[in-house]
Amino acid sequence: MAYRRDSNAGSTEEVGTLLTAAQIIERVRELGAAITRDYEGRSLVMVCVLKGSFVFAADLARAISLPLRIEFLGVRSYGQGTTSSGVVQITHDLEQPIEGEDVLLVEDIVDTGLTVAHLLELLRTRLPRSIKVCSLLHKPARSCTPVPIDYLGFTIEDRFVVGYGLDRAEVYRNLPYIGVLD
Numbered sequence: 001m002a003y004r005r006d007s008n009a010g011s012t013e014e015v016g017t018l019l020t021a022a023q024i025i026e027r028v029r030e031l032g033a034a035i036t037r038d039y040e041g042r043s044l045v046m047v048c049v050l051k052g053s054f055v056f057a058a059d060l061a062r063a064i065s066l067p068l069r070i071e072f073l074g075v076r077s078y079g080q081g082t083t084s085s086g087v088v089q090i091t092h093d094l095e096q097p098i099e100g101e102d103v104l105l106v107e108d109i110v111d112t113g114l115t116v117a118h119l120l121e122l123l124r125t126r127l128p129r130s131i132k133v134c135s136l137l138h139k140p141a142r143s144c145t146p147v148p149i150d151y152l153g154f155t156i157e158d159r160f161v162v163g164y165g166l167d168r169a170e171v172y173r174n175l176p177y178i179g180v181l182d
């Protein structure tokens with residue numbers, strides 16, 4: 001499966017497939033089943049990190065059979081380019097308290113780990129009962145800080161990926177699969 005789109009510069013760019021939509025949905029179902037088992041008898045607050053994890057969170061929420069609510073945390077860690085600035089800016093905060101709640105932080109990708117490390121630190125100050133991390137993707141090659149990933153979809157190589165919520169300069173989020181731009 002290939003996807004071509006006109007870039008801003010007017011040239012065409014080929015997006016190769018790294019993970020197909022079918023591979024992703026199968027893995028999301030497995031993650032949802034594991035989370036459902038682990039939290040049996042409890043309820044969950046999913047914290048969806050915007051914007052990248054909105055597609056993953058939407059599918060994951062429907063794969064979890066527990067009472068849950070969804071909160072959104074807007075974060076900006078990348079500019080227009082493809083390298084981490086290391087700076088995490090909160091652009092939208094949670095609407096409801098998470099004190100005493102079981103929280104699942106849902107990320108699209110853990111790259112350097114700086115974003116998740118920062119968000120865990122922030123969320124812990126709000127005294128949740130527990131907090132775990134679920135990430136669709138992990139790029140261990142670029143890790144700068146060790147972060148726990150309790151539920152992981154796929155480990156990938158150090159390539160810049162787009163689609164299924166992930167962007168490059170805000171484009172490609174609507175690709176139904178994970179593609180690579182090389």
Ligand code: IMP
Binds near residue numbers: 052
């Ligand atoms: P970290 O702080 O370096 O772990 O970066 C986390 C954030 O960077 C993710 O939530 C993504 O928004 C973005 N990011 C990292 N790698 C990629 C990539 O390959 N494609 C698109 N976005 C990425």
Ligand code: MG
Binds near residue numbers: 051052078166167
């Ligand atoms: Mg992003």
